[in-house]
Amino acid sequence: MDEEVVGRVVPLRGLARRDRADQVVADMLEGWRRQQLARNLSFTTIDSRAQLVNRFLRHCNEMPWRWTVAHVDEFFGDLRAEHHLGRSTIRAYQNALRLFCDYLTDPRYDWDRVCERAFGTHPSQVVHEWNSVGHHQDNEQDPRKRAFTREELQAFFDRADDEVARIRRLGRKGWLPAFRDAVLFKVAYGWGLRRNEVRHLQTVDFSRNPHAREFGRFGQLQVRYGKAHAGSAPKRRGVLTVRSWSAETVEQWIRHGLPLLGGGLDLFPTERGTLVSEAALGARFRRYRDELELAAGLDMHSFRRSYVTHLLEDGVDPMFVQHQVGHEHASTTALYSCVSSDYRTRTLRHALDTCLNEALATAPRGRAGQD
Template sequence: MAVDEAGRVRLVGAVPLLHPEQQIVEEMLAGWRNQQLCRNLQFATIDQRTRYVHRFIDHTGEFPWNWTPVHVEEYFGDLRSVKHLSHATLRGQQAALRAFTSYVANPDYGWDRVCERQFGTHPAQVFFEWNTAAHVQDNEGRPRRRPYSKQELQTLFDHADDEVARVASSGRKGWQQAYRDATMLKVAYSYGLRFNELRHLQTVDFATNPHARQFGAFGVCKVRYGKARRGSPHKPRSVLTVFSWTPGVIQDWVANGRGEPGTLDLFPSERGGLVGEPTLIRRLRRYIVDLGFPDGLDLHSLRRSYATHLIEDGWDPTFVQDQMGHEYASTTGIYEFVSSDFRNATLRAALQRTTQAALEGEPG
């Protein structure tokens, strides 16, 4: 038995398998991997999907050719009621497992013949519309997630700076890491960046904006690792600097914190690689607890805050959309949580314009 580059299985001779169940599952996954590579999916996506298949097998105690809709309902009922998975996470797992069963159940790939010969049965699709979650709206985020207010942001950034000073004055190691993380939080907000976009920034990713020379060499941030669409490479974009304090933050970090690490990476880890997301999340969570902030704030809230604050400050929504790297305005709208003060001010301005127009239209 062998699997080709397209994921098709070929029966080779009649050599008996020592552990046929485990070996055939591994060959199925190898073939599925080849099929997904042909679709240009990212390696991380393929590996995550493979883990989902293994988890489903471990939970059900059954191999793919014995799966039934009952196994689907029991497994995902447990994930919702016991492990409390979010809607988006649950739907993502179901989509991955549906894709796997579509692959092994498709006669073009030959797994039906292999399983019939080995086990007297064959794989079938067991994930249907009536037993899986549907994607019915753009925003599946948890309702309690929200942006920081401007006051919360200022308090957070001040606290992060104080932590750098505290660690440095104690004479202990770690001040450079604290300084790096404080700068990362500020840069993430300054450009509305996702974490993966932030961690891949290099010193050569900044340039002068000829239309805003007051920002010097940091007028434009070139994001090279923008969120990729399925089967596509990372989507690059250029984000214009909008806050007057941003260049100073980056300049100070490069001059006094980053040192000379022998790499172009703007935020190298202490071991010379890229900073992992858990590292920054742990520090941010500690700061949030220290400051007594309410629930609903996380690392991605910095990106939510960027969109919200620009809209509140009167920036054009299309400009904000381009800065965020969104193809559709409706996607940017998910990130906008304008304050009541902003909405009331907008309402008053609209009513005032309407009243003024009515008065000007009255006969003299």
């Protein structure tokens, strides 16, 4: 066979057929990785997609130029039937496999010519609209996911504070991480933050709001690690402080907790000086939730849902809430709202009373002396 050096394909002369196939697959994955790097996608996204492709390779035991739609159906059928993966996870996996096939079948990368010469066939797209999960509505989140009620939220924060006191009474070292996480949970709710946003906060991200001096130096918060669009840098936004207790909570942590962890710029470091991990936060959250026997649909993101819901229930303008949480569209903010039936009842009563009062005010008055 003639030697091939196309793009990032290494010379194949002298390699056994199986070794040639393994080498070509390795070059395909490396080429795809570089393509995604050129698009400025995150390393975690690139790595997770590569892991999915390798998992598919092991499952079907066929090289990419011999993949068929039957392999796809069998693979994802297994993930649903045996592993019970959710709709959004399946869709993400299918999208990764589709993108890899798009790369292989793009004539600009010459993989069709390489495979034809080396193996007598070529890659094809095997993930289509008719054998993959469709995206037919805006809100496809798990119906169990919801906001905290105010009573549940208070119980959760009380449990987090009790854990700090309990560990300190026992004279153990773990009280400081428990204190840190208790404050972090309150900050996530107090400013409506995502888990990754609150993890990356620094003390310098807080500043004064000249129109709300009662919050002191914690009048507004600059979020620097907001959720990014694909291939874009993290999205920044400013969040105004709306609750006095949230500013007091942060000030207490900066004065009495953070100095014991080194007192650096990071607001929530570990004892080793690194950022607290998402896994550690998730584990502590689930422990408190389960001990309180709260619903399994409550997760770290429920703090953000609760922030939106409670502000709307308190009568805050929806446009203000939308800007606070950094949503481009009001419809996105609406997905986070889990307003209570009591709030809807009060809203209806207010609307009915308003209509009735307006009708009475405009009704013609009878003649003097008549009812």
